[in-house]
Amino acid sequence: MDFATVIQLLDSTIRSATPLLLACLAGLYSERSGIFDIGLEGKMLAAAFFSAAVAFLSGSAWIGLAAGIGSSVALALVHALASINFRGNQLISGVAINFLAAGMTVLVAQAWFSQGGRTPSLVGSARFAPIKLPFADQVAEVPIFGPIYAELLSGHSIPVYITLALVPLTWWVLHRSRFGLRLRAVGDAPEAVDTAGVSVIRLRYSAVIICGVLCGIAGAYMATGLQANFTKDMTANRGFIALAALIFAKWRPWHALMTCLLFGFLFAIETRFQKIDLFGVTLPLQFVQALPYVLTVVILAGFVGRAVPPRAGGQPYVKEQ
Amino acid sequence: MQKMPAWADAVLVPMISLLLAAILSALVIISIGEDPVAAFRLMVDGALMRSAGWGYTLYYATNFMFTGLAVAVAFHARMFNIGGEGQAMLGGLGVALACLYIPWPHWSVALIGTSLAAMLFGAAWALIPAWLQAKRGSHIVITTIMFNFIAATLLNYLLVNVLRPKGAMDPATARFPETTNLPTFRDMFSTADTVLFRGTPANVSFFIAVFACFLVWLLIWRTRLGYELRAFGQSEPAALYAGIAPARITIIALLISGALAGLMAVNTTQGEAERLILNSTEGAGFIGIAVALMGRSHPLGVFIAAILFGFLYQGGAELALWTTIPRELIVVIQALVILFTGALDNMVRMPLERLFLALRRRES
Numbered sequence: 001m002d003f004a005t006v007i008q009l010l011d012s013t014i015r016s017a018t019p020l021l022l023a024c025l026a027g028l029y030s031e032r033s034g035i036f037d038i039g040l041e042g043k044m045l046a047a048a049f050f051s052a053a054v055a056f057l058s059g060s061a062w063i064g065l066a067a068g069i070g071s072s073v074a075l076a077l078v079h080a081l082a083s084i085n086f087r088g089n090q091l092i093s094g095v096a097i098n099f100l101a102a103g104m105t106v107l108v109a110q111a112w113f114s115q116g117g118r119t120p121s122l123v124g125s126a127r128f129a130p131i132k133l134p135f136a137d138q139v140a141e142v143p144i145f146g147p148i149y150a151e152l153l154s155g156h157s158i159p160v161y162i163t164l165a166l167v168p169l170t171w172w173v174l175h176r177s178r179f180g181l182r183l184r185a186v187g188d189a190p191e192a193v194d195t196a197g198v199s200v201i202r203l204r205y206s207a208v209i210i211c212g213v214l215c216g217i218a219g220a221y222m223a224t225g226l227q228a229n230f231t232k233d234m235t236a237n238r239g240f241i242a243l244a245a246l247i248f249a250k251w252r253p254w255h256a257l258m259t260c261l262l263f264g265f266l267f268a269i270e271t272r273f274q275k276i277d278l279f280g281v282t283l284p285l286q287f288v289q290a291l292p293y294v295l296t297v298v299i300l301a302g303f304v305g306r307a308v309p310p311r312a313g314g315q316p317y318v319k320e321q
Numbered sequence: 322m323q324k325m326p327a328w329a330d331a332v333l334v335p336m337i338s339l340l341l342a343a344i345l346s347a348l349v350i351i352s353i354g355e356d357p358v359a360a361f362r363l364m365v366d367g368a369l370m371r372s373a374g375w376g377y378t379l380y381y382a383t384n385f386m387f388t389g390l391a392v393a394v395a396f397h398a399r400m401f402n403i404g405g406e407g408q409a410m411l412g413g414l415g416v417a418l419a420c421l422y423i424p425w426p427h428w429s430v431a432l433i434g435t436s437l438a439a440m441l442f443g444a445a446w447a448l449i450p451a452w453l454q455a456k457r458g459s460h461i462v463i464t465t466i467m468f469n470f471i472a473a474t475l476l477n478y479l480l481v482n483v484l485r486p487k488g489a490m491d492p493a494t495a496r497f498p499e500t501t502n503l504p505t506f507r508d509m510f511s512t513a514d515t516v517l518f519r520g521t522p523a524n525v526s527f528f529i530a531v532f533a534c535f536l537v538w539l540l541i542w543r544t545r546l547g548y549e550l551r552a553f554g555q556s557e558p559a560a561l562y563a564g565i566a567p568a569r570i571t572i573i574a575l576l577i578s579g580a581l582a583g584l585m586a587v588n589t590t591q592g593e594a595e596r597l598i599l600n601s602t603e604g605a606g607f608i609g610i611a612v613a614l615m616g617r618s619h620p621l622g623v624f625i626a627a628i629l630f631g632f633l634y635q636g637g638a639e640l641a642l643w644t645t646i647p648r649e650l651i652v653v654i655q656a657l658v659i660l661f662t663g664a665l666d667n668m669v670r671m672p673l674e675r676l677f678l679a680l681r682r683r684e685s
Contacts, residue, residue, distance in 0.1 A: 038462065082664035086671070091401055091462050093664030095610055096656050103652030104349075110647050111353035117647060240466055247463060286478040293467040293474075297449075300459035300467075309460070 007147050009268050014152070015226060017264025018160045019044065019218040019235075023242030024249065024256045025170050026214035032174065032251060033207030034187040034312040035083055038094035039075065040215055041239025042101035047072040047219025049105035052119040052230035053112060055126040061224045064126065065159075068223075069216030075101065076212025084204050087316030098239075106232050119223075119230040128157035128225040159221040166214070170253040183207055187310035190317040200317050215239075244296035251310065263292045324674040331617060335662055337669045339615065342657035349653055355646055363643060364636025374635055376506055376521020381605075382631030383523070383588045386530040388609025389627050390537050391582035393618040397541055398574035399554035404450060404465025405582040406606025407472030408443040412583025413590045414476065415442030417484070417597035420497040420590075431501040435591050436529065436584060443583015444576040446472060451575035455568035461575070469606070480599055493598040503592045524592035531624070533581065538620040540577075550574055582606060611655050614663040630655070 023040045030037040047068035055064025075097050082088040106117035113119055133154035140150035174180040186193045186203045194200050222238075223230045245263055249255035270288050277283075347357040368374045388405045395402035402408075415438035425431035450464035480492040489495075503525050506518040541547040553560040553570045561567060589601050612630055616622025637651035661669070 038466070078660070082660070086665055086667040088664035088667060089401075090664075091403070092610070092614065092659060095403070095607070096660035096664055099607070099652050099656030099659065103649040103654075103656055106647055106649040107349070107353055107653060110645065110649075114645070117649070237470065240470070243463070244467065284478050284482060286474040286481075289477075290471050290474040293470045297453070297459075297464055297467050297471075300457075300464055301453050302457050302459070 003144075003147070007151050009265075009272060011152050011155075012268040012271065013261060013264045014156065014160060015264075016267035017260045018156075018163050019222050019226070019238055020242050020245060020263055021167070021257060021260040022159075022163050022214050022218035022221070023239055024245045024260055025166055025253065026211040026218070027243055027246045028170065028174075028249075028251055028253065028256060029183070029207045029214070030211035031246065031313055032187045032310055033183050033204045034190060034310055034315070034317070035079070035204055035208055035211075036090040036094065036314040037079065037208075037211060038091055038240075038243060039079055039097035039101075040211075040242055041235055041237065042094075042098035043072040043075050043212060043215035044219035044222065044235045044239050045098075045105055045233070046075055046101040047216040048223040048234055049109060049119070049219075049230045051216075051220035052122060052223035053109070055122055055224050056120055056229075059124070059126050061122075061126055061128045061220075064224050065217065065220045068220035069213050072216030072219060073209055073212035076208050076215070080205050080208040083316065084201055084208070087318065090314050090316075102233065105230070109230065109232075117232045122224060122228045126224065127228055128159055128221070130155045130157055131161075157221070157225045159217055159225055162217070163221075164257075167253050167257045174253065179206075184310075187312055190312050191320070194317070194319060200319075204317075218242075241292050244292050247309075248296055248299050250308070266291055325670075325677045329673065329677065331619075334666070334669050334673060335615060335617060335622075337673075338661040338666065339658065341669070342654065342661045345657050346650075346654045350646070350650070353646070355644065360640060360644065360646060363639055364632070367639025367643075368632045368635035372510075372517040373519055373521050374639075376518035376523040377635040377638070378628070378631040379506070379527050380521065380523040380588070380593065380631070381634040382627045383527045383530045383592075384585050384605040385608050385612045385627035385630045386534060386624060387585035387588070388582050388606050389612030389616060389623040390533055390609075390620065391578045391606075392609045392613035393616065393620070393623055394537060394541070394550075394581065395574055395578040396613055396618040397547075397554050398550045398570060400454070400571065400574060401462050402447070402465055402575060402578045402582075403462050403610065404447065404468050404579075404606070405585075405609045406602050406604065407465070407469035408446045408579040408582035409585045409589075409602045409606050410472045410476050411446040412439035412443040412586035413597050413601050414479065415439045415583065416586045416590045417494050417497075420501045421494060425498070425500050428501060428503055432503060432525070432529075432587070432591075435501070436587055439583040439586045440580035441583075443586075444580040446583070447575045447579025448572070451572045451579075454575070455571040477599065480597065484597070491598075494596045497591065497595050501591060502595060503587075505592075522593040524588065526588040526592045529584070529587065530627075533584065534620040534624045537581070537623075541620075546573065582609070608655060610663075611659045615658055 023044055027037050027040050050071040051064040051068030054067035055061050079093050079097055082093040083090040109117045109119060136150040136154035140146045174184065182193060182198055182203055186200055190200045222234060241263055245256060245259040249259045266288055270285060350357040350360055368378045388409065391405045392402055416435045419435045419438035423434060425434060446468060450461055450468055453459040453464055454461040484494045485492055486495045506521065506523040507516065510517045549565045549570055552563060553565055553567065557567055585605060590597050594601060608630055612623055612626040615626040633651050633654060637648050640646045640650065641648040
């Protein structure tokens with residue numbers, strides 16, 4: 001494998017990792033506040049459709065992004081209503097949201113565009129175009145560093161850079177801000193937060209809404225950045241892989257970045273190669289496809305480090321009378 | 322003191338939830354510019370008014386009974402087995418291997434053999450998540466989701482690289498030998514002058530599903546194991562004090578659940594396709610969640626809910642055939658049923674409980 005191939009592979013890694021990382025950070029906020037969310041997939045899918053549809057109708061990727069975030073937050077609010085106010089089962093609510101998005105997107109796409117559950121192709125400003133980082137052209141000729149900067153780091157669309165910036169931001173919010181301290185506390189010991197006079201409900205709502213916003217960006221990036229339209233089930237289980245990545249990263253932002261890059265790398269390999277030769281053994285492609293899931297089970301089993309979820313995760317909080 | 326009479330809890334709450342889901346579904350149909358009354362009439366016509374419609378409705382219902390029971394048994398032990406899809410896929414593998422490699426003399430013997438294979442493979446696929454939940458505390462929901470994906474890739478690999486006959490293009494096994502083909506409703510119920518259930522896939526495994534409903538009822542409410550299962554589901558510490566081993570009951574509950582999900586494959590793989598194809602489960606494992614929630618995890622409830630979902634599936638296919646409403650409408654209805662009967666259960670329950678309390682106070 002030569003250097004150019006490696007650069008291309010890593011470039012594709014960053015693109016595949018972006019929606020994963022967004023969804024993973026989305027889940028991180030929600031689960032750190034004690035709300036399990038297996039509806040990441042559904043929120044991404046809804047956002048993918050509404051961003052593509054509105055971007056097509058308005059001709060602006062940014063208005064599309066806003067619509068995508070809006071639809072994702074709406075689903076997040078349903079989840080919040082069910083799991084915070086009505087103390088419903090958070091997992092069941094997540095399952096319902098996934099199905100709701102899978103069905104509604106195709107139904108509405110058919111009603112609006114009559115193209116068999118797709119949106120028309122987006123062109124021009126309806127998509128997030130790649131942007132060139134400063135001096136990318138000038139340094140492109142420099143050996144090693146040139147291609148890394150000009151091809152690997154430069155030339156992605158804006159959501160990719162926003163996503164990368166979100167990792168340190170999330171770390172800062174979670175570990176250095178008052179909101180983050182309370183958020184972590186409400187996921188571990190909501191009764192303590194309540195005793196301190198801070199509203200558990202408001203904190204959890206904020207976390208679930210942040211989760212909705214990030215899933216919205218993830219879906220919008222898939223439909224208006226990576227691809228140029230919405231197609232049925234286009235998120236292709238990325239929401240679940242993000243969930244796997246979240247566990248793999250043990251609910252921590254920097255680890256989430258690393259895990260999503262790893263899983264993105266697996267995606268990149270999967271799309272580029274037909275089979276993989278490793279140390280003289282030929283691995284079937286399906287093995288690479290299954291790897292994120294298998295790794296997650298291994299981590300969950302606690303044989304390689306232990307993944308301990310937030311202590312109050314999944315339990316509705318009932319205020320003491 | 323009971324807040325609500327038992328009948329209200331078992332019938333009234335799910336009915337109101339269902340009504341809410343139906344109203345929202347109607348609004349969805351209106352919002353995409355179609356007529357909900359006409360759509361419903363078309364669904365009833367296509368699914369219930371002809372024997373051919375029933376042939377499909379009951380075929381789908383068979384699948385949903387198995388997967389619904391699978392979810393229900395786990396629910397009784399307060400566990401959420403979301404892996405019915407993967408367990409049913411592996412059940413299909415068991416059925417296919419049994420059909421292809423064992424020379425069965427007659428379909429009835431084959432049916433026993435393939436049912437056992439389906440249960441064995443389904444249960445085996447539930448074993449690792451079950452063991453991890455029981456011994457290592459790994460959350461069953463996440464592990465079974467992962468195992469669904471692993472099952473899909475495993476089956477993809479086996480069908481493309483191993484089981485596909487030489488020269489065949491599509492990823493599927495060879496056709497099963499004729500001695501394994503199950504009698505369909507058409508074979509069973511048609512008389513010399515009237516052909517009933519023409520060209521429909523409903524087959525003898527429907528009766529296995531009904532029998533499974535009865536067996537699960539027996540298990541849950543009439544056996545020691547069922548009692549332990551429910552006790553464990555109600556309160557783990559209490560069960561522990563009563564001498565019930567949590568790890569043992571967790572594993573047993575999920576093995577039964579996996580076996581039931583696996584059994585679904587007898588219907589789809591041996592009964593209908595007569596070979597193992599990719600995506601033979603078609604999401605039935607997930608519909609089991611809706612069925613179990615709607616049926617309140619009671620076998621009779623599961624039976625009724627499965628027939629209702631069978632009707633929705635066949636009716637949805639008819640809609641897609643005759644109107645511009647896509648099949649995904651059913652997915653939306655399914656989502657609304659799960660949302661209202663599952664996650665938003667308290668939204669209906671809380672006001673009803675208050676109502677019944679107020680009524681009782683006035684009486685006394």
